[in-house]
Amino acid sequence: MKPTTWPYGEFYQRNRAQHPPALTPAYKTSVLRSPQKSLISLQNSLSEITGPVFSHDELGPLDNDLIMNYAKEGLPVGERIIVHGYVWDENARPVRNALVEVWQANAGGRYRHKKDTYIAPIDPNFGGCGRTITDDTGAYAFRTIKPGAYPFRNYVNSWRPAHIHFSLFGSGFAQRLITQMYFEGDPLIPHDQIIATIPDPAAIQRLVAPLDLNAALPLDSLAYRFDIVLRGRRQTWFENKPQGS
Numbered sequence: 001m002k003p004t005t006w007p008y009g010e011f012y013q014r015n016r017a018q019h020p021p022a023l024t025p026a027y028k029t030s031v032l033r034s035p036q037k038s039l040i041s042l043q044n045s046l047s048e049i050t051g052p053v054f055s056h057d058e059l060g061p062l063d064n065d066l067i068m069n070y071a072k073e074g075l076p077v078g079e080r081i082i083v084h085g086y087v088w089d090e091n092a093r094p095v096r097n098a099l100v101e102v103w104q105a106n107a108g109g110r111y112r113h114k115k116d117t118y119i120a121p122i123d124p125n126f127g128g129c130g131r132t133i134t135d136d137t138g139a140y141a142f143r144t145i146k147p148g149a150y151p152f153r154n155y156v157n158s159w160r161p162a163h164i165h166f167s168l169f170g171s172g173f174a175q176r177l178i179t180q181m182y183f184e185g186d187p188l189i190p191h192d193q194i195i196a197t198i199p200d201p202a203a204i205q206r207l208v209a210p211l212d213l214n215a216a217l218p219l220d221s222l223a224y225r226f227d228i229v230l231r232g233r234r235q236t237w238f239e240n241k242p243q244g245s
């Protein structure tokens with residue numbers, strides 16, 4: 001019988017119908033990165049489960065403003081957008097004080113990273129990283145430049161659709177979840193071999209943020225809404241999730 005007090009279990013079993021197999025040869029990188037041997041289950045240590053705890057006063061005033069947090073001599077180039085949404089658990093309860101970190105390419109599709117050698121230029125006024133913490137309703141928001149698509153070495157003309165990488169921390173490092181958000185209407189989404197590793201079309205759709213004109217700032221920024229559900233049938237698909245759905 002299921003215990004009634006929380007926590008009643010350390011792991012949720014992974015839903016294999018939603019999560020891609022580790023080895024998905026159409027995404028060539030997965031061939032070398034997928035495990036060659038059966039996995040070992042590890043017990044979480046107490047420090048992994050209990051720490052750290054994040055609070056709002058640990059963030060700087062521009063941490064959730066990617067338009068301004070790296071600007072030096074001017075504003076970054078590109079389409080100004082707001083991304084906002086809620087973080088919910090499987091029972092649609094808000095997940096409070098979750099640290100939400102984001103990183104992305106600039107408007108030309110180039111990351112500020114020494115290993116990114118794509119021809120698109122670095123934007124001197126755009127860093128591409130930010131973070132925020134959910135409030136008591138589970139809501140989060142940040143402002144940024146819409147990232148550009150970029151090519152990668154998979155097949156000829158393999159391009160990543162425009163996307164923003166997300167990392168979420170709950171109340172412990174062992175709970176880190178990582179995923180990517182895509183933009184409604186992007187024609188590259190059906191061609192992306194990384195997205196195609198997700199077997200459930202509905203799970204793919206939940207990674208696509210719809211345009212949200214109600215949250216747009218007139219004459220300033222468009223907005224996209226990206227809600228994140230941690231578990232259950234409507235969960236967001238996380239690329240690293242060890243504890244199922």
Ligand SMILES: [Fe+2]
Pocket residue numbers: 105160163165
């Ligand atoms: Fe990326």
